Amino acid sequence: MASSEKKETLAERVKRLSRGLRGTLPESLKDEHTGSLRADDQLLLKFHGMYQQDDRDRRDERASKKLERLYSFMIRLRIPGGMIGPVHWEALHNVAGENSTGTIKITTRQTVQLHGILKSKIKPTIKSFDQVFLDSIAACGDVNRNVTCTSNPASSPLHKEVFGYAGEISRSLLPKTRAYYEIWLDESQIAEKEEPEDPLYKDVYLPRKFKIGIAIPPYNDVDIFTNDIGLIAIIENGTLTGFNVAVGGGLGTTHGNSDTYPRVGTVFGFIPKKDILKVVYEIVTVQRDFGNREDRKLSRLKYTIDRLGIEFYKREVEKRTGISFSQAKEFKFTTRTDEFGWSQDAAGNWHYTVFVENGRVCDEDGYNLKTALLEVSKTRRATFRFTCNQNVILSDIFPKDKDLIESILVKYGVHRKSIESSNIRKNSIACVALNTCSLALAEGQRYLPALISKIEPILDKHGLDNLPVTIRMTGCPNGCARPYIAEIGLVGTAYGKYNLHLGADFEGYRLNQKYKEDLDETSILSELDGLFGRYAKERTNEESFGDFTKRIGILN
Numbered sequence: 001m002a003s004s005e006k007k008e009t010l011a012e013r014v015k016r017l018s019r020g021l022r023g024t025l026p027e028s029l030k031d032e033h034t035g036s037l038r039a040d041d042q043l044l045l046k047f048h049g050m051y052q053q054d055d056r057d058r059r060d061e062r063a064s065k066k067l068e069r070l071y072s073f074m075i076r077l078r079i080p081g082g083m084i085g086p087v088h089w090e091a092l093h094n095v096a097g098e099n100s101t102g103t104i105k106i107t108t109r110q111t112v113q114l115h116g117i118l119k120s121k122i123k124p125t126i127k128s129f130d131q132v133f134l135d136s137i138a139a140c141g142d143v144n145r146n147v148t149c150t151s152n153p154a155s156s157p158l159h160k161e162v163f164g165y166a167g168e169i170s171r172s173l174l175p176k177t178r179a180y181y182e183i184w185l186d187e188s189q190i191a192e193k194e195e196p197e198d199p200l201y202k203d204v205y206l207p208r209k210f211k212i213g214i215a216i217p218p219y220n221d222v223d224i225f226t227n228d229i230g231l232i233a234i235i236e237n238g239t240l241t242g243f244n245v246a247v248g249g250g251l252g253t254t255h256g257n258s259d260t261y262p263r264v265g266t267v268f269g270f271i272p273k274k275d276i277l278k279v280v281y282e283i284v285t286v287q288r289d290f291g292n293r294e295d296r297k298l299s300r301l302k303y304t305i306d307r308l309g310i311e312f313y314k315r316e317v318e319k320r321t322g323i324s325f326s327q328a329k330e331f332k333f334t335t336r337t338d339e340f341g342w343s344q345d346a347a348g349n350w351h352y353t354v355f356v357e358n359g360r361v362c363d364e365d366g367y368n369l370k371t372a373l374l375e376v377s378k379t380r381r382a383t384f385r386f387t388c389n390q391n392v393i394l395s396d397i398f399p400k401d402k403d404l405i406e407s408i409l410v411k412y413g414v415h416r417k418s419i420e421s422s423n424i425r426k427n428s429i430a431c432v433a434l435n436t437c438s439l440a441l442a443e444g445q446r447y448l449p450a451l452i453s454k455i456e457p458i459l460d461k462h463g464l465d466n467l468p469v470t471i472r473m474t475g476c477p478n479g480c481a482r483p484y485i486a487e488i489g490l491v492g493t494a495y496g497k498y499n500l501h502l503g504a505d506f507e508g509y510r511l512n513q514k515y516k517e518d519l520d521e522t523s524i525l526s527e528l529d530g531l532f533g534r535y536a537k538e539r540t541n542e543e544s545f546g547d548f549t550k551r552i553g554i555l556n
Contacts (some may be wrong), residue, residue, distance in 0.1 A: 001050040005295060006293070006294055007294065008293075009294060009296065010291065011043060011137075011142075011192055011296060012039045012293050012312045014028055014043050014044065015043075015142065015203070015205050016203050016204050017202050017484055018040075018044050018203075019179075020177035020178070020179050020195060020198075020203075021047045021048070021175065021177050021179040021180075022177075022179045022182070022183065023038075023039055023040055023041050023044040024038055024040070025037070025041050025044060025045070025048075025051070025179075025183050026039045026183055027399075029119065029122070029123070030167070034068060034071075035068060035069075035070070035071035035072070035118065035119050036052060036068070036069075036071045036119075037119070037548075040198045044144075045174065046140040046141040046306055047138065047140065047141035047142070047143060047205070048136060048137065048140075048141075048179075048180050048183070048184065048302070049075060049076050049077065049078060049135070049136025049137060049138065049139030049140055049141075050073050050074060050075050050076070050122070050136065050140065051073065051074045051076075051140060052072075052073055052408075053071070053073065053074055053438060054069040054070055054071045054436075054438075055069075055070040055435055055436065056434055056436065056438075056440075057434070057435040058070050060147060061488055071079060071118075071119070071201075072115070072116045072117055072118055072119075072436075072466055073114070073117045073118070073119065073122055074113055074114065074115045074117070074436065074438045075100075075112035075113060075114050075117060075122070075125060075126070075136050076107065076111060076112070076136055076139040076140060076146075077111050077112055077113070077134055077136050077139060077212075078111065078113045078134070078135055078136055078137055078138060078139045078145075078146055078170065079110065079112070079134070079146060079386065080146065080147045080149075080166040080167045080169070080170035081110065081147065081148070081149040081151075081163045081166035081167060081214075081385075082110030082111060082146075082148065082149070082386035082387065082388075083383055083384070083385045083386075083395070084134070084162030084383070084384050085161070085183075085383050085384070086376070086377040086378070086379070086380050086381075086382060086383065086384070087132055087377075087380075087530065088132050088133075088134055088384070089168065089373065089377040089384045090374065090377045090378065090538070091128060091129070091132040091375075092112065092130070092133070092134075092190065093373070093374045093377070094128075095125055096114050099114070099117050099118075099121040099124060099125045099128075100114035100115055100116045100117050100121075100125075100511045101114070101115050101116035102362065103115065103236040103360055103361065103362040103370075103430065104360075104361040104362070104370065105359050105360060106356055106359035106360075106361065106386050106387075106390045106391065106392060106533060107359060107386075107390070108359075108388055108389075108390060108429060108480060108481055108482060109145065109146045109148055109211070109388065110138065110139070110146060110148040110149070110151065110222075110386045110387065110388050110429075110449050111146045111386060112386065113139075115432070115436055115474050116436075121394065122184070122417045123184055125224070126184040126185065127184070127185060127436065130185055135180070136180075137174060138173075138175055140209070141209065141211065142205045142207065142208055142209060142210075143173070143175055143201065143205055143206055143209070144169075144170070144173035144174075144206075144210045144211075144212060144284060145147060145171050145209055145210065145211055146170070147166040147167075147170045147212045147213070147214070148166070148212070148213040148214065148222045148227075148300070148388055149163050149165070149166040149213070149214040149215075149216075149222065150162070150214065150215050150216040150219050150221055150222060150233075151221055151222075151338075151385050151386065151387040151388070151393055152219070152221075152338070152343060152351055152353065152385070152387075152393055152395075153345045153349070153351055153396065154339075154343035154344060154346075154351050154397060155216050155219045156216045156233075156235065156346075156347075157238070157346035158216075158233070158235055158238075158240050159216065161240050161344070162214060162216055162233045162240060163214075163221065164207050165214055165273075165276065165277075167311055168213055168277060169212060169277065170263065171278055172277055172280075172281060173200065173210075173212075173280075173284060175200075175201055175205070176196070176198040176199075176200075177195065177198065178195065178203075183192075187472060193210045193212060193283060200284065200285065200288070201288070202279070202288075204288075204290055204293070204428075205288075206284070206291065206328075207287065207291030207292055207293045207296075207299035207300075207304075208291065208299035208300050209289070209300075210228050210229075210284060210287065210297060210301065211226075211227045211228050211229075211250075212227055212228065212229045212230075212231070212280065213226075213227040213229075213230050213231070213388075214230075214231045214232075214233065214243075214301075215230065215231070215232050215233065215333070216233045216235075217232060217233070217331040217332055217333055218332055218333050218334040218335065219333070219334075219336070219536065220333035220335065220507060220508045221334035221335075221336050221337070221338060221387055221389060222336075222388045223336060223388060223482055223485060223508050224249075224333075224508070225249045225264035225265045225485070225508060226244055226247060226250065226251050226264065226265070226482055226485055226508075227249045227250075227265060227303075228247070228248065228250060228265075228287070228300070228301040229245070229246070229247055229265075229280055229283055229284075230245070230246035230247075230249060230265045231243040231244070231245060231246075231276065231280075232244040232245075232246065232267075232331050234270065234329045234331065235435060236329075240273055240358065241272065241273065241329075242271050242272040242273045242275075242276065242329075243270070243271055243273065243276050243278065244267055244269070244270050244271055244329055244331060245267070245268045245269065245270070245271055245276075245283075245325065246265030246266060246267045246268070247265055247266055247268050247283060247301070247305065247313070247314075248263060248265050248266050248304075248306075248310075248313075249263060249264050249265035249302065249303045250262065250263055250300045250301065250302040250479075251263075251476070251479030251482055251483075251484045251485065252300065252478045252479045253292065253477045253478075253479065254297050254477060255477050255483075255493060257297060259297070259298060260297055260298065260409070261510075262479065262484040262485070262511055263302040263306070264485070264509070264510070264511055266310055267315050267328045268310075268316075268317075268325045268328075269325030269326055269327060269328050269355060270325065270326045270328050271323065271326075272501065274393065275321070278321050278323065278324075279317065279321055279323060280322040281400065282317050282321045283317050285320065286304075286313060286316050286317055286320065287301045287304055290304050290308060290316075291304045292304065292307070292312075292331070293301075299334075333507045333508060333509070334507060335390065335506070335507065336389075336470075336506075336507060336508045337426070337427050337468065337470070338353050338387050338389050338391050338426075339353060339394075340353045340354075340355055340391075340418045340419065341353065341415075341418060341419055342402075342406075348397055348399060349397060349398060349399070349475075350397040350398075350399065350402045350405075351393050351395045351396070351397065352382075352393065352394045352395075352397070352409065353387070353391055353392075353393045353396070353418070354373075354391060354392050354393070354394060354409070354418050355367075355391055355417055355418040355421055355425075355426050356369065356390055356391045356392055356511075357421075357425065357428070357449055357496070358390060358428065358429065358430040358444075358445040358448060358449065359391075359445075360445060361373065361392070365542065367412075367413060367417065368412050369374075369412070369414060369417075369462040370502065371412065372408060372409065372411070372412035372414050373392070373394075375408050376394055376405060376408050376409075377543055378424075379401070379404060379405070379408075380398060381393040381398070381401040381404060381405060382395060382396065382401075382405055382507075383395045383396045384398050384420060387449075388515075389427075389429060390429055394409075400446050421465075422452075422456050422459075422465065422469060423466055423467060423468040423469070423472055424452060424455060424456065424468075424469050425452050425456070425461065427468060427469060427470045427471065428448055428449075428452060428470075428471050428472065428473075429470075429471075429472040429473075429480040429481040429482065429486075430444040430445040430447075430448040430472070430474070430481050431444040431445065431471045431473070431474045431475060431478070431480040432444060432445055432475075432480075433445060433446070433474065433475025433492065434446065434475060437476070439459055439474060439476045439478060440475030440476050440492065441475055441476050441477075441492045441493060441495070442475045442476075442492025442493065442494060442495055442497060442498060443492070443495075443496075444473050444474055444475040444481065444492070446475045447473070448471075448490075449464050451521065451524070452471070453474075454521070454525055455471075455525065455528060458525065458528060458529050458532055459531075459532060462532045462535070462536040463534050463536055464532055464535070464536055467545060468484045468506070469487045469488060469506075469544075469545045469546075470487045470504070470506065471486060471487070471488040471490070472486035472488070472489055472490070473487075473489075473490040473491075473492075473498070474490070474492060475492040476491075476492055476503065477491055477492075483501060483512075484501060484504075484511050484512055485504050485508055485510075485511055485512065486501070486504055486543050487502070487503075487504050487506065487512070487544065487546035487549070488500070488501070488502060488528070488545075489501030489502075489512050490524070491502070493517070493518050494518070496520055496521070497518045497519065497520055498518075498519055498524065499513070499514055499517050499519070500514075500515045500516045500519050500527060501513060501514050501515060501548075502515045502523060502531075502546070502549040502554070502555060503515075503546055503549045503550040503555045505544065505546050505547055505550075506544040506545075506546055507546070510546075510550075512546070513555040513556060514556075515527075515549075516556060531549065534548075534552070535548050535549075538552070538555075
């Protein structure tokens, strides 16, 4: 190989030789001697919206018995904008009970995923979803993933129009291969030579995952600047005129690798709505052609932009589209948290935001949230909208049906939980982490609720019980719960140990900074006790906790 040639990585080779993401998945599925898939197929599986996992709590036990790890699979659905109907929810409820752990997990990208699905149950699960027109195509993998959008229709009279772009963008960026339908739904395979090349993804797809979000100011519930492409809806005189386009956001890092870092998106400028699909498409193609394919840790769009320069990337998009970015329009975000309880939209319909702690929908400890939502779905009087803060909105409820839905929420204690939980608890996000995520170094969703129960008395002590601070926890530095843009970010480094990050703003424009490393619970609580005490005494009028920690000079 000539010295100037680039070395092909394993991931790139697997994609290139996958025959349109088919690989040997059919053969892997038929192998009854193992609960696992072949190594190359595990990578390809992600493009179909699935990950292979195992129960890490049981690794030692099974190893001592010389048993294979307890492998299972996570399936994540593709739900652009995060909305499904009551029939979809009922099907999801039933599938979760039959084929998975039973828990429905609302993700930070406005969709849902199921864990604990055995290999033999993957196809039945996919087929059950297909019966209600749900799929998991491109929910994971080196492609554009689920497109998010400001969730609550009460946010704007033009919400429906803006929401429609999530579906249009998702469809325009889907892989064209029929592999998903052949492998999981038994569609007859066409001759390989008859399947045309995918004009967007070709045979190598993207260098890494790609995320797109749409926000309607003043609401930034999608954390718009953490996306590879962030579209900020510009509404002038009651009309959607177009979008400010932010490019290059992303939060994943690697411990000990200073070349990796979180980044907020850079606003390139304004694009009229008639041109936005073309511009989004070509932003993706530039990343396809210029992104780093030699080091996956440096392959996200944020690194491409910083390596090539903002102006180069912007000019390349303009050259490919024939469309120039104009000066960005003025906009302002005031919040990125969900508004719990009832809200009414411009058409008079009602929407109820249900607090779902860390996105876990289940019946647990006497609180039967999963049963309550099933009962709501059976009324056929509400749609279900997922938020990027891991909550669910019972939506599009006619005024005549509001009392019926509320009676169910009161009956199961959902209304009380959504209204009475503390602000810090309602503003918390945690990733799945242990026991299923293979990358997790520490706990996430299983631990954060208990930690918050110990933080709440500290807030009470300092007279801050209603403090609307954002707190987010991940079991590793990949950033799935967006900890680097939280006022309090906790990033796992080892079991029971976390880096403490502080200083992001409440509205989501600014990243936080690492404050202390490798803290255990006692140290975390001690640090927060001191900081909350200072905040109670030294804050200025209306100053958020994140702005306070930034102002007092404790961060580098």
